[in-house]
Amino acid sequence: xxxxxxxxxxxxxxxxxxxxxxxxxGAQLVVAPGQSGAATGAADxxxxxxxxxSPAEGTQSSSNGTQxxxxxxASSGSESNKSASGSTLAPWEKDxxxxxxxxxxxxxxxxxxKQLVYSLxxxxxxxxxxxxxxxxxKSESTFFLLADHxxxxxxxxxxxxxxxxxxxxxADWFGFREDVPGKLEILQNGKVIKxxxxxxxxxxxxxxxxxxxxxxxxxxxAVKEYQAYNDAMDAxxxxxxxxxxxxxAWNKYMEKLIKRVQQTGKPAKPxxxxxxxxxxxxxxxxxxxxxxAFLVNLPAGEYEIRTVKDGKVVPDSEKKxxxxxxxxxxIGYVVVPExxxxxxxxxxxxxQLLYTWGSRTLYIGVFDSLEYNRYxxxxxxxxxVPLAGKGTETQWQWVQTKERTDVRxxxxxxxxxxxxxxxxxxxxxxxxxxxxxxxxxPFDEKDPEMQGQKPTLWGFRVVxxxxxxxxxxxVDAKGNVLPESVRDIRSVAQQGPWALYAVSAFPLVVGGxxxxxxxxxxxxxxPLPV
Amino acid sequence: xxxxxxRLHATRLIxxxxxxxxxxxxxxxxxxxxxxxxxxxxxxxxxxxxxxxGALAMPSPLLLPLFVAVFxxxxxxxxxxxxxISRERDQGTLEVLFYGPVDSFSYVMGKFIEQMLVFxxxxxxxxxxxxxxxxxxxxxxxxxxIWLLLISFFVAASVVAFGIFLSSITKSSRASVFxxxxxxxxxxxxxxxxxxxxxxxDKELSAGMIYLRQALDYxxxxxxxxxPLEYLNRGALAVAxxxxxxxxxxxxxxxxxxxxxxxxxxxxxxxxxxxK
Numbered sequence: 045x046x047x048x049x050x051x052x053x054x055x056x057x058x059x060x061x062x063x064x065x066x067x068x069x070g071a072q073l074v075v076a077p078g079q080s081g082a083a084t085g086a087a088d089x090x091x092x093x094x095x096x097x098s099p100a101e102g103t104q105s106s107s108n109g110t111q112x113x114x115x116x117x118a119s120s121g122s123e124s125n126k127s128a129s130g131s132t133l134a135p136w137e138k139d140x141x142x143x144x145x146x147x148x149x150x151x152x153x154x155x156x157x158k159q160l161v162y163s164l165x166x167x168x169x170x171x172x173x174x175x176x177x178x179x180x181x182k183s184e185s186t187f188f189l190l191a192d193h194x195x196x197x198x199x200x201x202x203x204x205x206x207x208x209x210x211x212x213x214x215a216d217w218f219g220f221r222e223d224v225p226g227k228l229e230i231l232q233n234g235k236v237i238k239x240x241x242x243x244x245x246x247x248x249x250x251x252x253x254x255x256x257x258x259x260x261x262x263x264x265x266a267v268k269e270y271q272a273y274n275d276a277m278d279a280x281x282x283x284x285x286x287x288x289x290x291x292x293a294w295n296k297y298m299e300k301l302i303k304r305v306q307q308t309g310k311p312a313k314p315x316x317x318x319x320x321x322x323x324x325x326x327x328x329x330x331x332x333x334x335x336x337a338f339l340v341n342l343p344a345g346e347y348e349i350r351t352v353k354d355g356k357v358v359p360d361s362e363k364k365x366x367x368x369x370x371x372x373x374x375i376g377y378v379v380v381p382e383x384x385x386x387x388x389x390x391x392x393x394x395x396q397l398l399y400t401w402g403s404r405t406l407y408i409g410v411f412d413s414l415e416y417n418r419y420x421x422x423x424x425x426x427x428x429v430p431l432a433g434k435g436t437e438t439q440w441q442w443v444q445t446k447e448r449t450d451v452r453x454x455x456x457x458x459x460x461x462x463x464x465x466x467x468x469x470x471x472x473x474x475x476x477x478x479x480x481x482x483x484x485x486p487f488d489e490k491d492p493e494m495q496g497q498k499p500t501l502w503g504f505r506v507v508x509x510x511x512x513x514x515x516x517x518x519v520d521a522k523g524n525v526l527p528e529s530v531r532d533i534r535s536v537a538q539q540g541p542w543a544l545y546a547v548s549a550f551p552l553v554v555g556g557x558x559x560x561x562x563x564x565x566x567x568x569x570x571p572l573p574v
Numbered sequence: 575x576x577x578x579x580x581r582l583h584a585t586r587l588i589x590x591x592x593x594x595x596x597x598x599x600x601x602x603x604x605x606x607x608x609x610x611x612x613x614x615x616x617x618x619x620x621x622x623x624x625x626x627x628g629a630l631a632m633p634s635p636l637l638l639p640l641f642v643a644v645f646x647x648x649x650x651x652x653x654x655x656x657x658x659i660s661r662e663r664d665q666g667t668l669e670v671l672f673y674g675p676v677d678s679f680s681y682v683m684g685k686f687i688e689q690m691l692v693f694x695x696x697x698x699x700x701x702x703x704x705x706x707x708x709x710x711x712x713x714x715x716x717x718x719x720i721w722l723l724l725i726s727f728f729v730a731a732s733v734v735a736f737g738i739f740l741s742s743i744t745k746s747s748r749a750s751v752f753x754x755x756x757x758x759x760x761x762x763x764x765x766x767x768x769x770x771x772x773x774x775x776d777k778e779l780s781a782g783m784i785y786l787r788q789a790l791d792y793x794x795x796x797x798x799x800x801x802p803l804e805y806l807n808r809g810a811l812a813v814a815x816x817x818x819x820x821x822x823x824x825x826x827x828x829x830x831x832x833x834x835x836x837x838x839x840x841x842x843x844x845x846x847x848x849x850k
Contacts, residue, residue: 536624536715537711
């Protein structure tokens with residue numbers, strides 16, 4: 045009985061509490077639209093302060109001058125029901141502390157600083173993404189480029205901010221961007237060895253395959269290419285306009301013809317039915333608008349660069365440039381085992397042999413590879429990320445630069461070529477039914493299952509037999525073996541682990557024998573005669 | 575007999591006596607067995623990975639187990655040399671020896687040569703073991719294994735020299751063994767930590783880990799000249815990448831390291847004396 049009474053009291057209190065909370069929440073919801081910043085700020089402050097007073101109590105206490113200092117917004121609001129920013133304040137809000145402009149800005153908006161940065165499009169030596177994109181902020185004194193190939197360097201004034209979420213500097217290119225005019229001086233050991241003028245450049249996308257990397261076009265060729273692209277686009281738009289006109293005319297004619305046929309009941313003669321106009325095809329290329337930058341192409345070494353205008357060095361434009369060359373070059377393989385086609389692995393140099401478990405089917409891609417210093421290669425495209433590559437100065441990494449499609453793969457046994465394989469497309473087909481499974485089959489466009497699809501992978505299909513003495517290697521169009529392409533293949537023996545552990549004990553057996561032998565040879569001590 | 579002849583004679587006697595004692599003891603066989611069990615574990619791991627993936631590309635899978643086996647063996651020898659010298663000092667044997675025709679040079683060289691001869695026995699066993707493993711796993715017994723064994727001889731010389739050096743600068747056997755274990759544990763821990771950190775891509779590392787990686791990289795530039803493990807690693811990398819110049823550089827560096835430490839050991843023996 046007592047418990048039931050207490051329960052009723054608790055329910056009443058709960059309902060009262062909910063009603064009160066609903067009143068406050070409802071009031072906040074009314075205010076919120078249009079002044080979310082002020083309302084949220086005030087609500088947040090109340091929460092932080094641990095204010096549990098009712099709205100009415102809040103007003104009373106404010107009249108007692110208990111508002112936090114340094115906030116004039118509340119008092120101005122109490123006079124006109126308007127906040128400093130001009131937004132309408134709720135009755136209970138007018139005496140609450142209002143956030144300052146700084147507070148309204150919040151911690152999520154980083155501070156921007158106008159800086160002279162070098163915008164970079166460094167050549168990356170890779171076929172898929174030949175040019176990277178980064179910039180050298182004021183805080184970075186050194187940047188890297190790859191040797192003996194042009195990269196784009198452009199001094200620009202922009203607003204830079206640090207984005208702590210991804211731990212990198214970012215440039216607000218669209219907010220503020222101003223090209224810095226002048227020439228680029230390249231110095232080595234304090235002497236100017238090159239002075240560069242800006243050149244026009246553009247990127248050309250498309251052609252036969254949109255997935256291919258863009259081509260960099262520089263100088264007058266860039267302007268011509270852009271002009272040609274524009275002309276092609278103009279011609280396309282004109283052709284489209286004409287197509288719509290023609291189509292409209294054709295449509296009207298056809299409507300008349302159909303009406304006539306419906307009225308007369310006589311079918312139209314074939315020569316009366318004109319062919320529908322064909323829609324013109326858009327240009328298969330896209331060319332970016334030419335812009336200007338310095339084209340830097342240097343041999344490996346350490347340099348200093350600076351921008352010079354009217355004989356004077358532009359402030360903050362001096363940087364150290366390190367141009368790196370690969371340590372080694374070779375032929376790399378990307379190997380897709382048929383048993384795990386989603387888990388490819390690489391063999392970067394000759395020391396990395398291929399080990400197989402029994403007879404295996406492998407799909408192999410062949411690449412030209414270069415070995416670069418890991419730190420330099422990471423910083424090449426990530427100068428704006430202060431921590432990128434730190435601590436890897438002494439490490440090296442292979443970079444697969446270009447897939448070799450002009451070669452054949454040979455399977456060799458004891459020096460004799462037993463199979464020569466060409467590169468072909470393959471398609472991964474799921475096996476029917478609910479159970480997981482797949483088959484890798486040669487890609488055939490005519491196959492109804494593959495119509496409209498693209499090959500899943502391209503490569504050389506090698507069936508490695510079980511046994512010893514196998515190698516793979518690559519030959520060029522003339523039949524010359526590419527020396528760095530040779531890889532031994534070993535099919536490992538499938539035996540249990542205990543054989544090895546058993547063999548491990550052989551030193552103990554030898555030691556035991558030696559110890560025993562010594563015991564038998566050394567004469568036993570006899571007790572001295574008394 | 576000239577002074578040099580006396581010295582060489584004393585060196586030969588010390589080395590011979592110690593060699594017999596070590597080879598006829600059971601210690602090195604136990605150590606070799608432990609090393610080979612660890613190597614077998616490594617080889618089995620490689621076999622398992624290959625069986626799971628169907629195929630893998632890597633340098634000879636025997637190189638890493640061999641690396642572990644030879645380093646463990648050289649650690650044992652280093653520890654042994656550090657322990658025996660300190661113990662002989664503790665027990666006063668060293669003082670007695672030095673009253674005879676034995677000086678610092680002949681004593682240090684005798685100890686050193688004895689340990690290197692024992693390492694020769696280790697190499698012989700390693701050769702047999704890994705040849706057999708190569709045969710039963712079909713990993714192939716490549717020349718790389720011979721090269722790594724060759725460089726391991728020089729690295730073992732460095733470890734032994736390190737052990738002798740520690741015993742020459744400490745007064746008690748306990749201190750020298752403690753220091754040896756401490757240094758080697760640090761070198762191994764550093765090597766393992768550094769290699770692990772380098773294998774993690776940038777994107778998966780927090781800022782703190784990147785700073786740690788940078789700090790380790792700077793530290794490594796010093797440690798690579800102090801830690802015998804780094805000499806062995808350089809040699810192994812040179813072998814794996816078939817770099818002849820790298821291989822001979824690693825041999826020369828570990829040789830120089832050993833010579834410097836032995837010379838320092840003789841210097842400290844002369845300076846501190848042999849009394850306990």
